[in-house]
Every structure is written in C-alpha cells, then in structure tokens.
Amino acid sequence: MKKMKLSTIYLFIVFVILYAPIFYLMFFSFNSGGKMYHFEQFTLDWYRELFHDTRLLIIVLNTVIIALLSSVISTILGVFGAIAIWYVRKNYQKSLLLSFNNVLIVSPDVIIGASFLIMFTVVGIKLGFTSVLLSHIAFSVPIVVIMVLPKLQEMSSSLIDAAQDLGAGRREILTKVILPYITPGIFAGFFMALTYSLDDFAVTFFVTGNGFSTLSVEIYSLARRGISLNINALSTLLFLFTIILVIGYYFIVTKRNGRAVGLGARK
C-alpha cells in the first residue's frame, strides 16, 4: 500500500513539472503588470493587442497556409511513397528505400536547415514563401510514409486477389480497395504533417530569409528581445488550439479505427 502511494506521488510530480511551465505562461497572460512575475490585476489587454497586431495576424495566416499546403502535398507524395515501398518485392530494395525515407526523420533540424539552405541557393530559389513551403513538404513526406505503410502491410493480399478475380482493374483496385483501407493511416499522416509544419522552427529559421516569417520564427525573435506578455497571450491561444486539434484527431481516428494510430511524441 505504501509503495503504491510513493509511485503515485512520483507520477504526480512528473505531471506537475511537465504542465507547470505551460500554465505559468497562461496565467501571466492575464497579468496587467507586463512582467512574468508579480501578478497585478486581471486584464485581457494582451489579447486585445494581439488581435490588433496586423503584422502578427499576417504571420499567423502565413503559418496556416504553409501548414495546410505542405501537409496536403506531402500527404499525396507520402501515400505514393508508401504504396511504392509496399509494391517493391525485393527485401533489400525495400530496406534501402526505407533507409532513405528515414534520413530526414532522424537528421537533426540544423542539418536539414543548413543543407536545404545550400540547395535553394545553388538552385537559385529565392528564400521566402517558396523555400519554406518546399522544405516543409520535404520533411513531412517521410512522416506520412511511416504512418501509411503499416496500414498497407496489415492489409491482407487476398483482398486484392479477390478484387482482381472479380474483374477490377488497377485503377479500381487502388481507389476502391487500397485507398479506403489505408484511409486512417492517411488521416494520421496528414495530421502529423500538419502539426510538424505548424511547429517547425529550426528548418524554417534557416530557409526563411528576410521578409517572410512563420509563427515559430517570430516567437523566437520576440523571445530573444525579452519577455513580452503578447507572447503569453499567443501561447495560451496556441495551447487551446493544440488541445482542440489533438482531441479532434483522437476522435476522428478512434472512431474509424478503434484506437489512435501513431499518436506519438514529436520533435
């Protein structure tokens, strides 16, 4: 009994430490004092200021556009990739493709950012919207592949044989059998790509150039200048947004699948 209590206390402490900083941020977003200590009075001024900051709103818009575009495109590419890997019969080819696939997942962001910066400069792509969008597509593709591939692998080959016996063509097999079967994986992949893109800082920081900025990069430059409670207000909103996104995703996926696929920790 006593052991049980100790373990509960331990878990409790871990939870508190994990959540305390986030709630600390949110708490002071209502502080009229303008500092992240000594709570003076409750105010919504920081939120008001946030919604009047046109520059920031444009940056939010940029971030969302980049995230949506890049995750749609990378989901399509990633589904193609997963099907391609699944089709390859020879084992060594499969593992070679998978190794290439995983390079961008395990590479530190700094390396991805620096090498993409070199590439865009060499090719002559102007740093800005295009380079950021291309990078986000590039690093999201392997994540989609990883999310979709297990669904393909668990699909029984007799499903396809049956479809073939019943006279389905290649196109029909793809659209009527394979794609419906892997839809949960595609959803999971799209969602992961979306959040990776929304959250990315390091890669974007390298390839963004002047004049174009996403939310993470903007928060970084604000934070380097010191504390401003605008950021607290912004983070409270982002936190709520994240929670809604996670819960929404959880419901969509569990409803389709019985349990959440690949709802993991992330970079």
Place this chain on the structure above:
Amino acid sequence: MKVRGRNIFLIPYMLWIIIFVISPILLVVYYSFLDLDGNFTLSNYQTFFTPVYLKMTLNSFWYAFLITAFSLLIAYPTAYLLTKTKYKQLWLLLIILPSWINLLLKAYAFLGIFGTYGFANAMLEVFGIGKKQILFTDFSFIFVSVYIFIPFMILPIFNAIDKLNPSLIDASRDLGSSAWMTFRRVVFPLTIDGVKSGCQVVFIPALSLFMLTRLIAGNRVITLGTAVEQHFLVTQNWGMGATIAVFLIIIMVLIMFLTGNRKRGVL
C-alpha cells in the same frame, strides 16, 4: 496485380528522395571542401581538428550525454509506473501532450520561471537560500533540455514495458529473486530496445540544439548545432558550417549503428 503499374508510384517518390535527401547531403559534403571564396580546400577540416573545435565537440557530447542520462533517469520510472496505472493510454496521452506544444513557447516559459524575479527564485527566497542567477547557466540549459526531451524518452520505454509479458516477472519472483534482481535480470534486459531508441531520439537532437543554447544558456553553451547555425546565418562561412555538419552526420550514423537493432520503419 501486374508489376507494370508500380513504377508510377515510385517516380514522384524517387524524385523526392533524389532532390531532398541525396542532393542536400552531397551538397553539404561538397561545400565542406570550399573556402570563403569558393575555392577547393581542405583547410576547413584542418580547422575542425584544432583544439577550439575539438573542445566544442567534446563539450557538445558531454551536454548531450548529461541530457540523455537525466532524461532516462526520470523517464524510466515514469514509464514503468504508467504501465501500472488504470487507463494507462489516457495517462500516456497526457504525458505526451506537452510535447505537442511549440518548443519555443516552452523555452520562453522558462525565461519567466528562471528569471531574476521568477518563480524559481521566489521559491529559493522562501527556503531562505536567497536569489541566484539561474538563467544563462549550465543548470538551466540542462534542466530545460531534459524537460523538453522527457516525453520522447518515455514513449519508447513505455511501449517496451507495456509489451513485456507480466508472467515473466511472476516467474522470476516465484523462483526467489528479489524485486531488484527481477528488474536487473528480467525487466531491464527485455526493455533495452525501448531504452536504446529513447536514447537515440534524445541524444542526436541534444547534440545539435541551437535555439535553447541561445535563449536559455545565453550563448554560454556552444554546441555543434549552435556552431552550424552561427557559421551559416551569422558569419556566413558556409564551408566551415558544412564541415561541422558533415561531422554531425557522421556522428549521427555512428550512433544509429551503435544503438541499432531498431525495427525497420519504426520510430
């Protein structure tokens, strides 16, 4: 299904691999042989083997090691206790949730908590220790890094422990081994794969952190990642930056081999 069709899927995916995986790495290697004027040179490598850079590399390793060790120390018991709770999937989700919140915001929260008048110093005052400089020290850097990486360490370990057959533990206890012995001889060896992949997902990013070193460690800690960022975006010495990146890639590959044994396609 006839083999002919598969090439269609492979084409866009191979294009992605060639453009965004292979060519950036080749370009980084190529640039590491260029000096500031774009002439071929080996001097970057010579510079890397001077005491300044070697010391920095060693330092990076030391910090990354500390961060990984502390994360493991905290994460293992947490993961173990989590598997013992009711509704463990829900608790796991709650533990992982903070990792979905933008990294920048968490770092920013600690600017407030560790600040001169922040929560940490207020606590120190209460305990009669008095104010201390917490921000911009090694302690704050490691603390915040561990805080950020803990969920990534917990997840693979949780999965490994969760898969462990509980009757093995019963058997070990029935055969007379103590709780500690059971842990050392049965539980830990059987979950070592989870520990390995946890260490891998923490150690490699920890080597290349640059945002935290700037915000939390106040440029006191220079890791390999910081140096890459510095060379690419501040001093514009891309050759030197690329050289460090090459070493980071080599280290990464080595670590992957050392901690190997990971199931293909699993991250």
